[in-house]
Amino acid sequence: MTGLPRAGQGPVVVVGGGVVGLCTAYYLAEAGLAVEVVERSGLGSGVSRGNAGWVCLSHSTPVPAPGVVRYALRSLGRPDSPLYLRPLPDPAFVRWLWRFWRSSTPAAFRRGYSAIAELNRDTFALFDGLREAGVATTLTRPGMVHAFLSPTEARHHLAIQRQMADDHYPMPDDVTTGTEAHLLDDALSPRVRAAYLVEGEGVVDPEAFARGLGEALAATGVKVHEHAEVMDFRTAGGRVTAVRTTQGEVPCSAVVIAAGMRSPRLLHALGHRLPLQAGKGYSFSVDLDPAPRHTLYFGERRAVASPIGDTTRIGGTMELSGNNNRLDWRRIVAVALASRHYLGRWFDDPDDLVSLIRDPWVGGRPFLPDGLPVIDRLPGHDNAFTATGHGMLGVTLGPATGHRLAEYVITGRRPDVLAPFRFDRLRH
């Protein structure tokens, strides 16, 4: 193929300065290519900002899992449910749900999981490489405690996770139950009756990680255009020759569209449809005493807590209610209430939350209906690529995505590990 960036035709332009775009720009620049990043706002200001920062192997699964649709249907009209579906009279949304449902068979789930696990295999090595190259990744690996109110749920969960890990990474043999369970992390409440620790799982401060990547890019001479929105592309003979931004044109030898939830409108400008829906999630920061030392997963309520900087970030919910960034305070309260089962009574009255929490935040996880990202060259365009749809896994998979996609852009050959993330799988 002749999709390689050609000398003398300008830099590779990466559209989107979220974790996926920044990692891709990093590996392209590391390989010696001229690179420019165009970001409509500030680097790391999209959904890469307020997330839980997990970098993990044990929770890296596609969302369309067996039973998830039944679970979602039970949430109809219950905005306090961890997975909340608000049906929209929009044919694209209905089509997306239909395809999501079809992707939640055990066989499709296993295929999706294997594809993600394969891509994820080098994740921690890549984070180590970034750190050794001087990038302030902020990664620590305190391990992840899975906490449950019921031993039955915990055992069920561990059995599934052990099966998926398949000895590729260490999982505990059994669940700690009874009064010992909450001792796995100082922050857990005695109401936690079953828990297990998956050692080695990591966490970053996502804003600081994006900053670190931005600084590394600047140090290698990558030009970053912030507050410049890409509106359109100039094309000639099946190649993109320039991106048109609100600050003018940037000529390019190749383009990578990594614009998160806004990728579909850019892909549309190149003649492609991408069925992306936002899986809205919420987070906020709070000072807990004692604060968690590990990342925490609250099993029955599917909420999470992460030690980030010197504070605790609590997050959760998956809201399929259209592509908007409206913050619904009831969902913040629902996440806080869910966490109280596991962390103890850190507030008495939901009204107290206004003064206790900082930075209430909502972000739309970019989701394709089969729960896998798309990391590919665009059909019909020699030098246009895209990487988006990372759903719940953009921080974990950012470096692996960037590393493999850079290889694809540079060599023109799709690495085998990216085959499950092809664009053309989304056609039917």
Ligand SMILES: Cc1cc2nc3c(=O)[nH]c(=O)nc-3n(C[C@H](O)[C@H](O)[C@H](O)COP(=O)(O)OP(=O)(O)OC[C@H]3O[C@@H](n4cnc5c(N)ncnc54)[C@H](O)[C@@H]3O)c2cc1C
């Ligand atoms: C509550 C919550 C918790 C999460 N926790 C985790 C976690 O623990 N671990 C994990 O791995 N993932 C987690 N995620 C998911 C993770 O945040 C996303 O998968 C990831 O941030 C996606 O990154 P991105 O670069 O694709 O998108 P974004 O971060 O949204 O980046 C896209 C960028 O493109 C820019 N852009 C858009 N359009 C244009 C344009 N036309 N021109 C120029 N720029 C443009 C945007 O401004 C934005 O900065 C969580 C998400 C949520 C909501």
